[in-house]
Amino acid sequence: MSKVVLITGGSSGIGKSIGEYLTEKGFVVYGTSRNPEKFSSFKTFKLIPLDVTDVVSINNAVATIVAQEGKLDVLINNAGVGITGPIEETPSEEIHKAFKTNLYGPIDVMKTVLPVMRNQKSGLIINVTSIAGYMGLPYRGIYSATKGAFELVTEALRMETKDFGIKITNVAPGDFATNIASGRYHAPVLENSPYKKPYGFSLEMMNEHVSDGGDPKEMAKAVLEIINTPNPRIHYKVGAFLQKFSVALKRILPDKVYEKMLLNHYKL
Template identity: 60%
Template sequence: MRKVVFITGASSGIGRAIGEYLIEKNYVVYGTSRNPKRIEDSKFPLVALDVLQSDTVFCAIKEVVDKEGRIDVLINNAGKGIMGAMEDIAIEEVENGFNTNFLGPIRVMKAVLPFMRKQKTGLIINITSLAGYSGLPFRSVYSSSKGALELLTESVSMEVKNFGVNVVSVAPGSFATNIASGRYYTPVSENSAYKEAYGKNLKVSDDYVDQGLNPLVMAKAIHKIIETKKPKLHYKIGAFMERFSVVLKRALPDRVYEKLIMNHYKL
Protein backbone atom coordinates (compact mmCIF):
# COMPACT_ATOMS: atom_id res chain seq x y z
CA MET A 1 0.00 0.00 0.00
CA ARG A 2 1.34 3.43 -0.97
CA LYS A 3 1.84 5.68 2.04
CA VAL A 4 -0.11 8.93 2.19
CA VAL A 5 2.01 11.94 3.16
CA PHE A 6 0.64 15.32 4.26
CA ILE A 7 3.08 18.28 4.14
CA THR A 8 2.30 21.74 5.46
CA GLY A 9 3.93 24.72 3.77
CA ALA A 10 4.62 22.77 0.58
CA SER A 11 4.21 25.43 -2.10
CA SER A 12 7.92 26.31 -2.13
CA GLY A 13 11.31 25.70 -0.54
CA ILE A 14 12.02 22.63 1.57
CA GLY A 15 8.36 21.53 1.71
CA ARG A 16 8.05 21.52 -2.04
CA ALA A 17 11.37 19.71 -2.49
CA ILE A 18 10.27 17.00 -0.07
CA GLY A 19 6.94 16.56 -1.83
CA GLU A 20 8.46 16.30 -5.29
CA TYR A 21 11.04 13.78 -4.13
CA LEU A 22 8.46 11.60 -2.39
CA ILE A 23 6.27 11.65 -5.51
CA GLU A 24 9.23 10.18 -7.41
CA LYS A 25 9.45 7.47 -4.72
CA ASN A 26 5.81 6.49 -5.36
CA TYR A 27 4.21 8.05 -2.29
CA VAL A 28 0.79 9.69 -2.35
CA VAL A 29 1.57 13.30 -1.47
CA TYR A 30 -0.69 16.18 -0.45
CA GLY A 31 0.77 19.58 0.31
CA THR A 32 -0.78 22.67 1.79
CA SER A 33 -0.72 26.36 1.04
CA ARG A 34 -2.70 29.32 2.29
CA ASN A 35 -3.53 30.14 -1.34
CA PRO A 36 -3.18 26.95 -3.41
CA LYS A 37 -4.89 28.48 -6.45
CA ARG A 38 -1.89 30.76 -6.93
CA ILE A 39 0.44 27.77 -7.38
CA GLU A 40 0.04 26.51 -10.93
CA ASP A 41 3.08 24.25 -11.31
CA SER A 42 2.85 21.94 -8.28
CA LYS A 43 3.58 18.29 -9.03
CA PHE A 44 1.24 17.15 -6.24
CA PRO A 45 -2.18 18.33 -5.01
CA LEU A 46 -2.27 21.36 -2.73
CA VAL A 47 -5.09 21.88 -0.25
CA ALA A 48 -5.94 25.15 1.47
CA LEU A 49 -4.62 25.39 5.02
CA ASP A 50 -3.55 28.22 7.28
CA VAL A 51 -1.79 26.95 10.41
CA LEU A 52 -3.11 30.01 12.26
CA GLN A 53 -6.72 28.93 11.67
CA SER A 54 -7.87 25.68 13.32
CA ASP A 55 -10.94 25.35 11.09
CA THR A 56 -8.83 25.29 7.92
CA VAL A 57 -6.49 22.73 9.51
CA PHE A 58 -9.29 20.31 10.39
CA CYS A 59 -10.96 20.77 7.00
CA ALA A 60 -7.70 20.04 5.13
CA ILE A 61 -6.96 16.91 7.17
CA LYS A 62 -10.53 15.65 6.74
CA GLU A 63 -10.43 16.30 2.99
CA VAL A 64 -7.36 14.08 2.57
CA VAL A 65 -8.67 11.35 4.86
CA ASP A 66 -12.00 11.34 3.01
CA LYS A 67 -10.15 10.87 -0.29
CA GLU A 68 -7.45 8.41 0.77
CA GLY A 69 -8.88 6.79 3.88
CA ARG A 70 -5.77 7.56 5.95
CA ILE A 71 -2.74 9.78 6.53
CA ASP A 72 0.43 7.82 7.23
CA VAL A 73 2.94 10.65 7.53
CA LEU A 74 2.49 14.25 8.66
CA ILE A 75 5.36 16.64 7.94
CA ASN A 76 4.93 19.86 9.91
CA ASN A 77 7.01 22.13 7.70
CA ALA A 78 5.14 25.46 7.63
CA GLY A 79 7.03 28.14 9.52
CA LYS A 80 7.92 31.81 9.68
CA GLY A 81 11.28 33.50 9.94
CA ILE A 82 11.58 36.60 12.07
CA MET A 83 14.61 38.75 12.77
CA GLY A 84 15.29 41.74 14.93
CA ALA A 85 16.54 42.85 18.33
CA MET A 86 14.18 41.60 21.02
CA GLU A 87 13.79 45.13 22.35
CA ASP A 88 12.71 46.39 18.93
CA ILE A 89 10.33 43.57 17.91
CA ALA A 90 6.68 44.50 18.34
CA ILE A 91 4.96 42.14 20.77
CA GLU A 92 2.39 41.38 18.06
CA GLU A 93 5.17 39.97 15.87
CA VAL A 94 6.47 37.85 18.76
CA GLU A 95 2.97 36.41 19.16
CA ASN A 96 2.69 35.84 15.41
CA GLY A 97 6.03 34.03 15.31
CA PHE A 98 5.05 31.62 18.08
CA ASN A 99 1.56 31.23 16.65
CA THR A 100 3.04 30.05 13.35
CA ASN A 101 6.11 28.08 14.45
CA PHE A 102 4.80 26.51 17.65
CA LEU A 103 1.02 26.67 17.91
CA GLY A 104 0.66 25.95 14.18
CA PRO A 105 2.22 22.48 14.39
CA ILE A 106 0.15 21.79 17.52
CA ARG A 107 -3.05 22.55 15.63
CA VAL A 108 -2.09 20.16 12.83
CA MET A 109 -1.05 17.39 15.23
CA LYS A 110 -4.31 17.72 17.16
CA ALA A 111 -6.22 17.31 13.89
CA VAL A 112 -4.29 14.30 12.58
CA LEU A 113 -3.70 12.29 15.76
CA PRO A 114 -7.27 10.94 16.11
CA PHE A 115 -6.95 9.35 12.66
CA MET A 116 -3.48 7.96 13.35
CA ARG A 117 -4.61 6.51 16.68
CA LYS A 118 -7.51 4.82 14.92
CA GLN A 119 -5.11 3.41 12.31
CA LYS A 120 -2.77 2.34 15.12
CA THR A 121 0.12 3.63 13.05
CA GLY A 122 1.57 6.91 11.88
CA LEU A 123 4.63 9.15 11.74
CA ILE A 124 4.78 12.84 12.58
CA ILE A 125 7.87 14.77 11.50
CA ASN A 126 8.23 18.24 12.99
CA ILE A 127 10.62 20.43 11.00
CA THR A 128 12.42 22.57 13.55
CA SER A 129 15.81 24.24 13.02
CA LEU A 130 19.40 24.01 14.18
CA ALA A 131 18.74 27.57 15.35
CA GLY A 132 16.43 25.97 17.93
CA TYR A 133 19.41 24.39 19.69
CA SER A 134 21.06 27.71 20.45
CA GLY A 135 19.84 31.22 21.12
CA LEU A 136 21.11 33.26 18.17
CA PRO A 137 21.46 37.05 18.20
CA PHE A 138 18.60 38.92 16.53
CA ARG A 139 16.74 35.62 16.06
CA SER A 140 15.35 35.33 19.59
CA VAL A 141 11.76 34.65 18.52
CA TYR A 142 12.69 32.16 15.80
CA SER A 143 15.24 30.28 17.93
CA SER A 144 12.96 30.05 20.95
CA SER A 145 9.87 29.01 18.98
CA LYS A 146 11.79 26.26 17.18
CA GLY A 147 13.43 25.20 20.46
CA ALA A 148 9.97 24.93 22.01
CA LEU A 149 8.88 22.68 19.13
CA GLU A 150 11.87 20.41 19.82
CA LEU A 151 10.74 19.93 23.44
CA LEU A 152 7.11 19.54 22.40
CA THR A 153 8.19 16.73 20.08
CA GLU A 154 9.79 14.89 22.99
CA SER A 155 6.66 15.19 25.12
CA VAL A 156 4.18 14.13 22.44
CA SER A 157 6.41 11.23 21.38
CA MET A 158 6.00 9.66 24.81
CA GLU A 159 2.26 10.33 24.90
CA VAL A 160 1.38 8.64 21.59
CA LYS A 161 3.93 5.84 21.29
CA ASN A 162 1.55 3.26 22.74
CA PHE A 163 -0.88 4.05 19.91
CA GLY A 164 1.68 3.05 17.28
CA VAL A 165 2.54 6.66 16.37
CA ASN A 166 6.12 7.90 16.15
CA VAL A 167 6.95 11.60 16.54
CA VAL A 168 10.36 12.94 15.51
CA SER A 169 12.01 16.30 14.91
CA VAL A 170 14.25 17.21 12.01
CA ALA A 171 16.39 20.32 12.48
CA PRO A 172 17.75 21.74 9.22
CA GLY A 173 20.61 24.18 8.98
CA SER A 174 20.97 26.65 6.11
CA PHE A 175 19.40 25.63 2.81
CA ALA A 176 19.27 27.54 -0.46
CA THR A 177 15.59 28.49 -0.45
CA ASN A 178 13.54 31.68 -0.55
CA ILE A 179 13.21 31.76 3.25
CA ALA A 180 15.10 35.05 3.46
CA SER A 181 12.53 36.81 1.27
CA GLY A 182 9.71 35.45 3.42
CA ARG A 183 11.15 36.49 6.77
CA TYR A 184 9.76 39.28 8.87
CA TYR A 185 12.51 41.84 9.36
CA THR A 186 11.95 44.18 12.26
CA PRO A 187 12.26 47.79 11.09
CA VAL A 188 15.12 49.59 12.80
CA SER A 189 14.84 53.30 13.39
CA GLU A 190 17.79 55.60 12.89
CA ASN A 191 18.13 56.05 16.65
CA SER A 192 17.93 52.34 17.50
CA ALA A 193 20.70 51.17 19.81
CA TYR A 194 21.00 48.01 17.67
CA LYS A 195 21.18 49.54 14.20
CA GLU A 196 24.84 48.80 13.45
CA ALA A 197 25.00 45.31 15.01
CA TYR A 198 21.68 44.29 13.44
CA GLY A 199 22.88 45.36 10.00
CA LYS A 200 26.00 43.21 10.28
CA ASN A 201 23.96 40.26 11.49
CA LEU A 202 21.50 40.50 8.60
CA LYS A 203 24.31 40.24 6.06
CA VAL A 204 25.83 37.16 7.72
CA SER A 205 22.44 35.45 8.01
CA ASP A 206 21.39 36.10 4.41
CA ASP A 207 24.79 35.00 3.09
CA TYR A 208 24.31 31.70 4.88
CA VAL A 209 21.01 31.13 3.06
CA ASP A 210 22.57 31.96 -0.31
CA GLN A 211 25.39 29.48 0.34
CA GLY A 212 23.12 26.85 1.88
CA LEU A 213 22.68 23.22 0.91
CA ASN A 214 20.41 22.03 -1.89
CA PRO A 215 16.90 21.29 -0.50
CA LEU A 216 17.19 17.88 -2.16
CA VAL A 217 19.52 16.92 0.72
CA MET A 218 16.66 17.51 3.14
CA ALA A 219 14.21 15.64 0.93
CA LYS A 220 16.43 12.56 0.82
CA ALA A 221 16.89 12.66 4.60
CA ILE A 222 13.12 12.83 5.15
CA HIS A 223 12.60 9.88 2.80
CA LYS A 224 15.15 7.84 4.73
CA ILE A 225 13.40 8.64 8.03
CA ILE A 226 10.02 7.58 6.64
CA GLU A 227 11.53 4.28 5.51
CA THR A 228 13.15 3.64 8.91
CA LYS A 229 11.23 1.16 11.08
CA LYS A 230 12.45 2.66 14.35
CA PRO A 231 13.29 6.33 13.73
CA LYS A 232 15.37 8.35 16.16
CA LEU A 233 13.75 11.13 18.16
CA HIS A 234 15.94 13.97 16.82
CA TYR A 235 17.71 14.47 13.49
CA LYS A 236 20.04 17.30 12.49
CA ILE A 237 20.53 18.01 8.77
CA GLY A 238 23.02 20.64 7.67
CA ALA A 239 26.62 21.49 6.93
CA PHE A 240 29.20 19.92 9.21
CA MET A 241 30.02 23.07 11.18
CA GLU A 242 26.34 23.83 11.74
CA ARG A 243 25.78 20.37 13.21
CA PHE A 244 29.08 20.50 15.11
CA SER A 245 28.02 23.74 16.79
CA VAL A 246 25.39 21.74 18.73
CA VAL A 247 28.18 19.49 20.03
CA LEU A 248 30.31 22.50 20.92
CA LYS A 249 27.51 24.04 22.95
CA ARG A 250 27.30 20.90 25.07
CA ALA A 251 31.06 20.65 25.51
CA LEU A 252 32.15 24.24 26.09
CA PRO A 253 31.50 26.54 29.05
CA ASP A 254 28.46 28.71 28.35
CA ARG A 255 30.34 32.00 28.10
CA VAL A 256 33.02 30.53 25.85
CA TYR A 257 30.37 29.27 23.45
CA GLU A 258 28.56 32.60 23.64
CA LYS A 259 31.78 34.40 22.65
CA LEU A 260 32.22 32.11 19.64
CA ILE A 261 28.70 32.92 18.46
CA MET A 262 29.20 36.64 18.96
CA ASN A 263 32.45 36.56 16.99
CA HIS A 264 30.77 34.65 14.20
CA TYR A 265 28.04 37.25 13.90
CA LYS A 266 30.56 40.10 14.20
CA LEU A 267 29.18 41.41 17.50
Protein backbone atom coordinates in the same frame (compact mmCIF):
# COMPACT_ATOMS: atom_id res chain seq x y z
CA MET B 1 -0.44 0.58 -1.03
CA SER B 2 1.42 3.87 -1.32
CA LYS B 3 1.84 5.86 1.87
CA VAL B 4 -0.19 9.07 2.10
CA VAL B 5 1.80 12.12 3.19
CA LEU B 6 0.65 15.56 4.31
CA ILE B 7 3.24 18.37 4.10
CA THR B 8 2.29 21.72 5.58
CA GLY B 9 3.84 24.62 3.73
CA GLY B 10 4.37 22.57 0.59
CA SER B 11 4.22 25.22 -2.11
CA SER B 12 7.85 26.35 -1.94
CA GLY B 13 11.24 25.86 -0.31
CA ILE B 14 11.99 22.78 1.77
CA GLY B 15 8.36 21.61 1.76
CA LYS B 16 8.15 21.66 -2.02
CA SER B 17 11.48 19.81 -2.37
CA ILE B 18 10.30 17.11 0.03
CA GLY B 19 6.98 16.79 -1.81
CA GLU B 20 8.61 16.48 -5.22
CA TYR B 21 11.10 13.90 -3.99
CA LEU B 22 8.52 11.75 -2.20
CA THR B 23 6.23 11.90 -5.24
CA GLU B 24 9.11 10.59 -7.38
CA LYS B 25 9.47 7.72 -4.91
CA GLY B 26 5.83 6.70 -5.25
CA PHE B 27 4.18 8.37 -2.24
CA VAL B 28 0.77 10.04 -2.45
CA VAL B 29 1.59 13.60 -1.43
CA TYR B 30 -0.66 16.43 -0.32
CA GLY B 31 1.08 19.75 0.13
CA THR B 32 -0.63 22.77 1.62
CA SER B 33 -0.71 26.50 1.14
CA ARG B 34 -2.81 29.27 2.64
CA ASN B 35 -3.63 30.31 -0.94
CA PRO B 36 -3.21 27.36 -3.33
CA GLU B 37 -5.04 29.32 -6.07
CA LYS B 38 -1.84 31.37 -6.44
CA PHE B 39 -0.12 28.23 -7.73
CA SER B 40 -2.42 27.31 -10.61
CA SER B 41 0.48 25.84 -12.60
CA PHE B 42 1.56 23.63 -9.67
CA LYS B 43 1.34 20.05 -10.98
CA THR B 44 3.93 17.93 -9.16
CA PHE B 45 1.65 16.89 -6.30
CA LYS B 46 -1.71 17.90 -4.86
CA LEU B 47 -1.88 21.29 -3.18
CA ILE B 48 -4.78 21.93 -0.82
CA PRO B 49 -5.70 24.93 1.36
CA LEU B 50 -4.48 24.92 4.95
CA ASP B 51 -3.57 27.76 7.28
CA VAL B 52 -1.84 26.45 10.41
CA THR B 53 -3.17 29.40 12.40
CA ASP B 54 -6.80 28.45 11.61
CA VAL B 55 -8.13 25.29 13.30
CA VAL B 56 -11.14 25.05 10.95
CA SER B 57 -8.76 25.12 7.98
CA ILE B 58 -6.64 22.37 9.55
CA ASN B 59 -9.68 20.18 10.24
CA ASN B 60 -10.97 20.62 6.68
CA ALA B 61 -7.62 19.72 5.12
CA VAL B 62 -7.16 16.57 7.18
CA ALA B 63 -10.78 15.52 6.59
CA THR B 64 -10.33 16.02 2.84
CA ILE B 65 -7.27 13.75 2.75
CA VAL B 66 -8.86 11.01 4.87
CA ALA B 67 -12.06 11.14 2.79
CA GLN B 68 -10.13 10.77 -0.46
CA GLU B 69 -7.43 8.32 0.63
CA GLY B 70 -8.96 6.53 3.63
CA LYS B 71 -5.85 7.09 5.72
CA LEU B 72 -2.97 9.43 6.56
CA ASP B 73 0.40 7.78 7.10
CA VAL B 74 2.85 10.67 7.47
CA LEU B 75 2.57 14.27 8.62
CA ILE B 76 5.51 16.54 7.82
CA ASN B 77 4.97 19.63 9.97
CA ASN B 78 6.98 22.04 7.86
CA ALA B 79 5.06 25.34 7.68
CA GLY B 80 6.85 28.20 9.42
CA VAL B 81 7.98 31.80 9.23
CA GLY B 82 11.28 33.53 9.83
CA ILE B 83 11.66 36.54 12.06
CA THR B 84 14.70 38.70 12.80
CA GLY B 85 15.42 41.76 14.86
CA PRO B 86 16.59 43.02 18.24
CA ILE B 87 14.11 41.60 20.73
CA GLU B 88 13.64 45.04 22.29
CA GLU B 89 12.61 46.52 18.94
CA THR B 90 10.52 43.63 17.58
CA PRO B 91 6.78 44.45 17.72
CA SER B 92 4.87 42.22 20.13
CA GLU B 93 2.28 41.38 17.47
CA GLU B 94 5.05 40.01 15.22
CA ILE B 95 6.42 37.91 18.10
CA HIS B 96 2.94 36.49 18.73
CA LYS B 97 2.50 35.83 15.00
CA ALA B 98 5.77 33.89 14.85
CA PHE B 99 4.82 31.70 17.80
CA LYS B 100 1.36 31.15 16.32
CA THR B 101 2.80 29.95 12.99
CA ASN B 102 5.89 28.09 14.20
CA LEU B 103 4.57 26.50 17.40
CA TYR B 104 0.86 26.80 18.20
CA GLY B 105 -0.25 26.06 14.63
CA PRO B 106 1.89 22.93 14.21
CA ILE B 107 0.63 21.70 17.59
CA ASP B 108 -2.95 22.13 16.33
CA VAL B 109 -2.07 20.18 13.18
CA MET B 110 -0.74 17.32 15.32
CA LYS B 111 -3.83 17.43 17.56
CA THR B 112 -5.99 17.01 14.45
CA VAL B 113 -3.91 14.20 12.94
CA LEU B 114 -3.32 12.16 16.11
CA PRO B 115 -6.87 10.72 16.39
CA VAL B 116 -6.65 9.55 12.76
CA MET B 117 -3.30 7.86 13.32
CA ARG B 118 -4.37 6.39 16.67
CA ASN B 119 -7.42 4.87 14.98
CA GLN B 120 -5.11 3.38 12.31
CA LYS B 121 -2.72 2.20 15.06
CA SER B 122 0.09 3.63 12.94
CA GLY B 123 1.54 6.88 11.71
CA LEU B 124 4.62 9.07 11.60
CA ILE B 125 4.95 12.75 12.44
CA ILE B 126 8.12 14.58 11.35
CA ASN B 127 8.42 18.05 12.85
CA VAL B 128 10.69 20.37 10.90
CA THR B 129 12.45 22.56 13.45
CA SER B 130 15.83 24.28 13.00
CA ILE B 131 19.42 24.07 14.15
CA ALA B 132 18.74 27.66 15.33
CA GLY B 133 16.39 26.09 17.89
CA TYR B 134 19.34 24.63 19.79
CA MET B 135 20.81 28.01 20.71
CA GLY B 136 19.72 31.59 21.33
CA LEU B 137 21.09 33.37 18.26
CA PRO B 138 21.54 37.15 18.36
CA TYR B 139 18.88 38.99 16.36
CA ARG B 140 17.13 35.66 15.75
CA GLY B 141 16.13 35.08 19.36
CA ILE B 142 12.40 34.84 18.73
CA TYR B 143 12.89 32.39 15.85
CA SER B 144 15.26 30.31 17.99
CA ALA B 145 12.67 30.28 20.79
CA THR B 146 9.81 29.09 18.55
CA LYS B 147 11.87 26.25 17.11
CA GLY B 148 13.46 25.28 20.43
CA ALA B 149 10.01 25.04 22.02
CA PHE B 150 8.83 22.88 19.11
CA GLU B 151 11.72 20.48 19.73
CA LEU B 152 10.69 20.10 23.39
CA VAL B 153 7.01 19.61 22.53
CA THR B 154 8.05 16.77 20.22
CA GLU B 155 10.10 15.12 22.96
CA ALA B 156 7.10 15.19 25.32
CA LEU B 157 4.57 14.05 22.71
CA ARG B 158 6.69 11.04 21.72
CA MET B 159 6.38 9.72 25.26
CA GLU B 160 2.67 10.52 25.54
CA THR B 161 1.82 8.64 22.33
CA LYS B 162 4.23 5.71 22.59
CA ASP B 163 1.43 3.15 23.10
CA PHE B 164 -0.53 4.15 19.97
CA GLY B 165 1.79 2.90 17.23
CA ILE B 166 2.64 6.50 16.31
CA LYS B 167 6.25 7.60 15.77
CA ILE B 168 7.23 11.26 16.24
CA THR B 169 10.57 12.89 15.51
CA ASN B 170 12.29 16.23 14.91
CA VAL B 171 14.43 17.09 11.91
CA ALA B 172 16.39 20.32 12.27
CA PRO B 173 17.72 21.88 9.06
CA GLY B 174 20.57 24.34 8.88
CA ASP B 175 20.74 26.97 6.14
CA PHE B 176 19.34 25.93 2.76
CA ALA B 177 18.97 27.92 -0.44
CA THR B 178 15.24 28.72 -0.25
CA ASN B 179 13.04 31.81 -0.34
CA ILE B 180 12.72 31.98 3.47
CA ALA B 181 14.71 35.22 3.68
CA SER B 182 12.26 37.05 1.41
CA GLY B 183 9.31 35.85 3.50
CA ARG B 184 10.80 36.67 6.90
CA TYR B 185 9.61 39.46 9.10
CA HIS B 186 12.57 41.80 9.48
CA ALA B 187 12.36 44.35 12.23
CA PRO B 188 13.53 47.52 10.48
CA VAL B 189 17.07 48.76 11.01
CA LEU B 190 16.25 52.05 12.73
CA GLU B 191 18.46 55.06 12.08
CA ASN B 192 18.59 56.13 15.73
CA SER B 193 18.71 52.62 17.18
CA PRO B 194 21.54 51.53 19.51
CA TYR B 195 21.37 48.22 17.60
CA LYS B 196 21.69 49.80 14.15
CA LYS B 197 25.23 48.75 13.31
CA PRO B 198 25.37 45.20 14.79
CA TYR B 199 21.84 44.28 13.68
CA GLY B 200 22.39 45.63 10.18
CA PHE B 201 25.59 43.61 9.86
CA SER B 202 23.97 40.46 11.30
CA LEU B 203 21.04 40.78 8.90
CA GLU B 204 23.39 40.87 5.91
CA MET B 205 25.21 37.81 7.23
CA MET B 206 21.96 35.87 7.76
CA ASN B 207 20.78 36.57 4.22
CA GLU B 208 24.16 35.49 2.83
CA HIS B 209 23.98 32.22 4.75
CA VAL B 210 20.59 31.41 3.20
CA SER B 211 21.75 32.41 -0.31
CA ASP B 212 24.84 30.22 0.06
CA GLY B 213 22.91 27.39 1.72
CA GLY B 214 22.76 23.80 0.60
CA ASP B 215 20.35 22.13 -1.81
CA PRO B 216 17.00 21.53 -0.04
CA LYS B 217 16.93 18.11 -1.70
CA GLU B 218 19.28 17.06 1.13
CA MET B 219 16.35 17.57 3.48
CA ALA B 220 14.09 15.55 1.18
CA LYS B 221 16.52 12.62 1.20
CA ALA B 222 16.81 12.81 4.99
CA VAL B 223 13.01 12.77 5.33
CA LEU B 224 12.73 9.68 3.11
CA GLU B 225 15.36 7.94 5.22
CA ILE B 226 13.39 8.77 8.38
CA ILE B 227 10.16 7.46 6.83
CA ASN B 228 11.93 4.18 6.01
CA THR B 229 13.38 3.85 9.53
CA PRO B 230 11.29 1.53 11.74
CA ASN B 231 12.14 3.38 14.97
CA PRO B 232 13.26 6.94 14.23
CA ARG B 233 15.54 8.79 16.61
CA ILE B 234 14.21 11.74 18.60
CA HIS B 235 16.41 14.31 16.85
CA TYR B 236 17.92 14.58 13.38
CA LYS B 237 20.05 17.44 12.07
CA VAL B 238 20.61 18.18 8.38
CA GLY B 239 23.01 20.79 7.07
CA ALA B 240 26.62 21.84 6.80
CA PHE B 241 29.11 20.11 9.10
CA LEU B 242 29.90 23.27 11.09
CA GLN B 243 26.21 23.97 11.70
CA LYS B 244 25.64 20.47 13.08
CA PHE B 245 28.92 20.60 14.99
CA SER B 246 27.82 23.82 16.70
CA VAL B 247 25.04 21.86 18.42
CA ALA B 248 27.54 19.28 19.71
CA LEU B 249 29.84 22.06 20.94
CA LYS B 250 27.04 23.59 22.98
CA ARG B 251 26.72 20.35 24.92
CA ILE B 252 30.37 20.22 25.90
CA LEU B 253 31.59 23.81 26.15
CA PRO B 254 31.04 26.04 29.20
CA ASP B 255 28.22 28.52 28.57
CA LYS B 256 30.42 31.61 28.46
CA VAL B 257 32.89 29.97 26.09
CA TYR B 258 30.08 29.02 23.75
CA GLU B 259 28.63 32.52 23.97
CA LYS B 260 32.04 33.97 23.10
CA MET B 261 32.22 31.65 20.10
CA LEU B 262 28.86 32.94 18.82
CA LEU B 263 29.87 36.55 19.41
CA ASN B 264 33.05 36.00 17.39
CA HIS B 265 31.11 34.25 14.61
CA TYR B 266 28.67 37.14 14.30
CA LYS B 267 31.45 39.71 14.84
CA LEU B 268 29.58 41.29 17.75
